[in-house]
Amino acid sequence: GQNIDQPTEMTATEGAIVQINCTYQTSGFNGLFWYQQHAGEAPTFLSYNVLDGLEEKGRFSSFLSRSKGYSYLLLKELQMKDSASYLCAAMDSNYQLIWGAGTKLIIKP
Amino acid sequence: GAVVSQHPSWVICKSGTSVKIECRSLDFQATTMFWYRQFPKQSLMLMATSNEGSKATYEQGVEKDKFLINHASLTLSTLTVTSAHPEDSSFYICSARDRADNEQFFGPGTRLTVL
Numbered sequence: 001g002q003n004i005d006q007p008t009e010m011t012a013t014e015g016a017i018v019q020i021n022c023t024y025q026t027s028g029f030n031g032l033f034w035y036q037q038h039a040g041e042a043p044t045f046l047s048y049n050v051l052d053g054l055e056e057k058g059r060f061s062s063f064l065s066r067s068k069g070y071s072y073l074l075l076k077e078l079q080m081k082d083s084a085s086y087l088c089a090a091m092d093s094n095y096q097l098i099w100g101a102g103t104k105l106i107i108k109p
Numbered sequence: 110g111a112v113v114s115q116h117p118s119w120v121i122c123k124s125g126t127s128v129k130i131e132c133r134s135l136d137f138q139a140t141t142m143f144w145y146r147q148f149p150k151q152s153l154m155l156m157a158t159s160n161e162g163s164k165a166t167y168e169q170g171v172e173k174d175k176f177l178i179n180h181a182s183l184t185l186s187t188l189t190v191t192s193a194h195p196e197d198s199s200f201y202i203c204s205a206r207d208r209a210d211n212e213q214f215f216g217p218g219t220r221l222t223v224l
Contacts, residue, residue, distance in 0.1 A: 033212070042202045042218040043153070087152065097213060101152040
């Protein structure tokens, strides 16, 4: 079956770095997405990886290893506004997104 | 990035009434639109996938006669919750996929409360 695993909750300190891991199993693969979702709001797009390696975009970076079925989202210089849920989603061979349950990130001062 | 709008943003209705939610892609053509439901503190749950001009594909456990989806044009899809009940109260989110891209763009969501 298809499955996405990511930690339920993580806590980090303002100004620090945090890495949110995601492992996936899908029928076919057309890329890995990361979304940020603040409470009561719709998800917003953060990154898309389809090739192995690291994609850097400002304070956020996303890594993909297709052979390992593994991705991570790296957040640097954490700010209080980064407190949110981070959703990992893999696109299968039918171009459908398979969603993880999300990782709630709590930032402490 | 591409913009997807949803209307209304929130709605409160009495049990037994029907509610229609609109999802529009404002600056691109969306061949495929997705409808999600999210209960508090839970992840997104895909309800159905709709392709322009054809019937929607519903996920297992989602009643197609209760959640009517119409995708009549490349920029508009509607979800109608028929005979809504309190257990249908949820956050409904649509997303649209650009025909030239794999990325899904999300609408801002509609919060439905059924009394």
